[in-house]
Amino acid sequence: MENIIEVKALAKVFANQTALESVDFCVKKGEIFGFLGPSGSGKTTTIKILTGQLNPTNGEATVFGEPVSNLKKSSFRKRFGVLTDNSGLYGRLSIYDNLKLYCDLYDVPLSKINEVLDGVNLIAEKSKKVSLLSKGMTQRVVLARALLHEPELLFLDEPTSALDPVNTRHIYEGLRALNAKGTTIFLSTHDMHEAETLCDRIAFLDKGKIQLLDTPKKLKRNYSDSTITVELINDEKVVLPAGTEGAEQLFELMKDNQVVTVHSNEPTLGDIFVQVTGRKLA
Numbered sequence: 001m002e003n004i005i006e007v008k009a010l011a012k013v014f015a016n017q018t019a020l021e022s023v024d025f026c027v028k029k030g031e032i033f034g035f036l037g038p039s040g041s042g043k044t045t046t047i048k049i050l051t052g053q054l055n056p057t058n059g060e061a062t063v064f065g066e067p068v069s070n071l072k073k074s075s076f077r078k079r080f081g082v083l084t085d086n087s088g089l090y091g092r093l094s095i096y097d098n099l100k101l102y103c104d105l106y107d108v109p110l111s112k113i114n115e116v117l118d119g120v121n122l123i124a125e126k127s128k129k130v131s132l133l134s135k136g137m138t139q140r141v142v143l144a145r146a147l148l149h150e151p152e153l154l155f156l157d158e159p160t161s162a163l164d165p166v167n168t169r170h171i172y173e174g175l176r177a178l179n180a181k182g183t184t185i186f187l188s189t190h191d192m193h194e195a196e197t198l199c200d201r202i203a204f205l206d207k208g209k210i211q212l213l214d215t216p217k218k219l220k221r222n223y224s225d226s227t228i229t230v231e232l233i234n235d236e237k238v239v240l241p242a243g244t245e246g247a248e249q250l251f252e253l254m255k256d257n258q259v260v261t262v263h264s265n266e267p268t269l270g271d272i273f274v275q276v277t278g279r280k281l282a
């Protein structure tokens with residue numbers, strides 16, 4: 001599958017702070033790629049480099065096969081969208097008028113505005129001034145703006161951090177629909193559940209490097225201890241080992257009608273992160 005982003009030995013050092021030491025990864029066209037890391041691990045810095053807002057200190061990064069330094073050219077501007085915490089909205093204008101400005105800039109028909117507002121559950125609020133919106137609503141407007149021109153590649157920096165569960169679910173549905181239409185999504189988050197729900201592959205960023213990169217399924221399989229937990233009719237829970245010994249014990253329990261449920265003991269992505277990096281995600 002074609003790579004839409006390629007990053008090799010990427011480094012970023014601020015005056016007295018190494019944000020990225022040596023980062024390597026590729027994002028395949030069409031996937032939702034999760035970029036997981038604790039606060040301060042360099043997720044936003046990576047997005048800024050990949051969108052041409054910040055120059056790397058060392059290493060290479062290409063997007064659409066072009067060095068990231070070329071992304072400032074207007075021919076690339078329409079091909080990607082970015083959602084960061086820096087909203088860039090006009091507080092004195094309404095939601096609708098903010099999006100209208102963006103439509104003019106990106107040659108998007110105005111009819112698209114209602115479609116994206118519907119997708120982020122904001123149709124009823126479209127005449128409200130942006131300065132009067134809550135943080136979560138503002139976040140949804142910024143997402144709507146990023147979706148307006150249906151970019152080939154969308155960068156999302158913690159897109160649901162200020163949202164309640166209902167709106168979060170709404171956003172997930174919107175992102176899945178956009179991805180199904182062909183948009184590749186680069187999603188930075190420290191929410192493991194979000195990563196697991198949405199992402200085809202996940203990279204763990206810590207200490208300036210990618211510590212692990214794989215599909216959620218393979219990560220869990222590789223870090224599973226293969227034990228199972230059996231819940232018994234007397235409410236007791238027993239953990240059985242993998243292999244013949246566990247199978248024999250389970251057989252005996254089942255023969256005596258003692259078993260209520262059987263669960264494989266898969267680690268969560270959070271457990272794996274702690275195992276690999278020695279610290280928690282959030």
Ligand SMILES: Nc1ncnc2c1ncn2[C@@H]1O[C@H](COP(=O)(O)OP(=O)(O)OP(=O)(O)O)[C@@H](O)[C@H]1O
Nearest residue numbers: 014015017019037038039040041042043044045046
């Ligand atoms: N302009 C800057 N000048 C100096 N240091 C910076 C600058 N931008 C980021 N840093 C530092 O680089 C490191 C990585 O920051 P970054 O914002 O990329 O992390 P993050 O993973 O996005 O964190 P969070 O999840 O909290 O948003 C941090 O230690 C931060 O303090």
